[in-house]
Amino acid sequence: MNTIKIAVAGADGRMGRMLVEAVGESGDLALSGALGLAGSAGIGQDAAAFLGKPLGVVVTADLAEGLAGADVLIDFTRPEGTLKHLEYCAAHGVKLVIGTTGFDDAGKAAIAAAAEKTAIVFAPNMSVGVNVTLKLLELAAKSLATGYDIEIIEAHHRHKVDAPSGTALKMGEVIADALGRDLKECAVYGREGVTGERDPSTIGFATVRGGDIIGDHTVLFAGTGERIEISHKSSSRAGYAQGSLRAARFLADKQTGLFDMFDVLSLNG
Numbered sequence: 001m002n003t004i005k006i007a008v009a010g011a012d013g014r015m016g017r018m019l020v021e022a023v024g025e026s027g028d029l030a031l032s033g034a035l036g037l038a039g040s041a042g043i044g045q046d047a048a049a050f051l052g053k054p055l056g057v058v059v060t061a062d063l064a065e066g067l068a069g070a071d072v073l074i075d076f077t078r079p080e081g082t083l084k085h086l087e088y089c090a091a092h093g094v095k096l097v098i099g100t101t102g103f104d105d106a107g108k109a110a111i112a113a114a115a116e117k118t119a120i121v122f123a124p125n126m127s128v129g130v131n132v133t134l135k136l137l138e139l140a141a142k143s144l145a146t147g148y149d150i151e152i153i154e155a156h157h158r159h160k161v162d163a164p165s166g167t168a169l170k171m172g173e174v175i176a177d178a179l180g181r182d183l184k185e186c187a188v189y190g191r192e193g194v195t196g197e198r199d200p201s202t203i204g205f206a207t208v209r210g211g212d213i214i215g216d217h218t219v220l221f222a223g224t225g226e227r228i229e230i231s232h233k234s235s236s237r238a239g240y241a242q243g244s245l246r247a248a249r250f251l252a253d254k255q256t257g258l259f260d261m262f263d264v265l266s267l268n269g
């Protein structure tokens, strides 16, 4: 089997570092490049310097340099960074695994358009556990379609910049789809003041930010006399990194197309 050459964007970030380490330990993947934000402390340093085991790949802000020879770019940055990388990758046939969250509709449309030129896996959560949880939610929502109020509660570390999390929004989409609702019309993002009684057709979101919480998601189905809670809690970012590597391997025989982790993990159907 050919070694898959991986470039990592946001190489000096929380996820970027996990990915550099995971690629280095994988056996079947090789780090070919590392991108960082111009002016960041990591620029010019070996991407694996933080491990004390340099890999000979220097973090650069130059896309041509960072993406030279790459088969796949794994990108966990910010929407504006990902969209810049996306344009370059689509033009140069580099495949993409996008874990970044917080895109608006125009950003998502740009990713879909780029997938006509290169192959992309785009998912707000790469962990196997979260994606299986999404399947459980589909079943729960269909079975609890009436008489249960649905609330999605997520908690993350103090550094997270987008809310609700991409995962929470995906959970809302999966549930809304299962119930034949449109999340844009039924989502309620936080409550304050005299809100009136709860509208049963809504899906509520609540966001907690603090400390070093890696990522907790709970969906509450609150009925009369009982409530069901479906929760996933991450205690490490390793699952996100391993899922991303699975996504990169999945892309090996794809030339174009937009995929998600259901495709990677064969969870469709």
Ligand SMILES: NC(=O)C1=CN([C@@H]2O[C@H](COP(=O)(O)OP(=O)(O)OC[C@H]3O[C@@H](n4cnc5c(N)ncnc54)[C@H](OP(=O)(O)O)[C@@H]3O)[C@@H](O)[C@H]2O)C=CC1
Residues within 6 Å of the ligand: 009, 010, 011, 012, 013, 014, 015, 016, 036, 037, 039, 040, 041, 076, 077, 078, 080, 081, 082, 098, 099, 100, 101, 102, 123, 124, 125, 126, 127, 166, 240
């Ligand atoms: N899909 C999934 O499974 C997961 C998704 N995520 C998502 O991944 C993203 C990154 O998370 P995390 O690693 O915690 O964040 P960090 O802030 O730790 O890392 C982000 C990295 O991207 C760099 N960066 C910031 N802005 C730009 C830009 N405009 N262009 C290029 N690079 C940029 C940062 O540089 P600098 O440090 O200099 O600012 C940093 O190196 C978030 O959107 C998060 O929600 C996170 C975990 C799992």
Ligand SMILES: O=C(O)C1=N[C@H](C(=O)O)C[C@H](O)C1
Residues within 6 Å of the ligand: 101, 124, 125, 156, 160, 164, 165, 166, 167, 168, 214, 215, 216
């Ligand atoms: O920013 C994070 O940390 C995470 N972001 C993703 C999200 O927004 O859902 C995935 C995970 O929850 C960690």
